[in-house]
Structures are given as structure tokens and as C-alpha cells.
Amino acid sequence: MSTEVCNVESLEKLLSIVNSIKEVKKMVKKLKKVAFADRLNSANPFEKIRLMLTMQWMMNSLFASFLRSKGIDPTNPVLKHHLLRIKGRFESIKLMEEGGERPKLNVGACKRFLRSALWNPVSRPLKQISAEDDGAGCSSAVPQKIRKVEEINED
DSSP: OHHHHHHHHHHHHHHHHHHHHHHHHHHHHHHHHSOHHHHHHHSOHHHHHHHHHHHHHHHHHHHHHHHHHTTOOSOOHHHHHHHHHHHHHHHHHHHHHGGGGSOOOOHHHHHHHHHHHSOOGGGSOOOOOOTTSGGGGSSSSSOHHHHHHHHHHHO
């Protein structure tokens, strides 16, 4: 009895594989209607890259199916590495396509913000003090105007 159940299950799996192969053949016929080079020439750069990556993904998947049909385990690290690499490229393409939707930086506002945040009254260029000025006789090298500003800030 169990062998009959196994045979029925095997037959169902075989029929599903045959149906899948028929679907793949239909897709390949659709792809063959327009030459691959024509598809590449008519597409914009993002579509070209996406098309090339799709072809790579399809070839790796078909190769994995081929290995599985021969009884070889297709989960070897090399095949996994290629599939992960292609998947990463798809994600980077998606990020590049969404580049126009990201917020833009207002450069002028950033410059004003940094200028006001880093402003220091002591770092401004000072006028030359002559010997006749009132503050010239003071012992420190800080001009009197700046001393007054510092005294106000201390209060």
C-alpha cells in the first residue's frame, strides 16, 4: 500500500515538473520574439542592468535545477555566493533608482548653521591699536573693546 502512495506522489511531482518545464518553454518563446541585443539597446541604463542581473539569476537557477536533476546537491557555497552577489546587486540598483526620492541637503542653510554655531567674537580681525589710544598703555595684549565684551559676558 505504501508503495502505491509513493508512486502516486512521485507521479504528481513528475507532472508538476513537466508543467513547470512547459511554462519555462513559454517564457523562453516570449523572450526569443525580441532579440536580447535589441532589448539591451532599447532599455535605459537601469533596465539594462536589471535585465542582465535577471539573466544571471535565471542561469544560476537553471544550473541549480540541472544539478538537482543529476542528483548533485546544488547548495554548494559557490552557487550560493553567486546568488547572494546577484541579490546584493539588485538591492543596490533599487537604492540607485530611489536616489531621486531621498531628501536633499540645503547647502546654504548648512553653511549658515555652521557659521553661527562656530562664531567666536574673539576670532574676528581686530583694528590696529596705535600708541595714542586709551587702551594702549594697558599691560595685557587684549584690546579694550574685547575686554569690555568679556566683562559683559562674565556678568
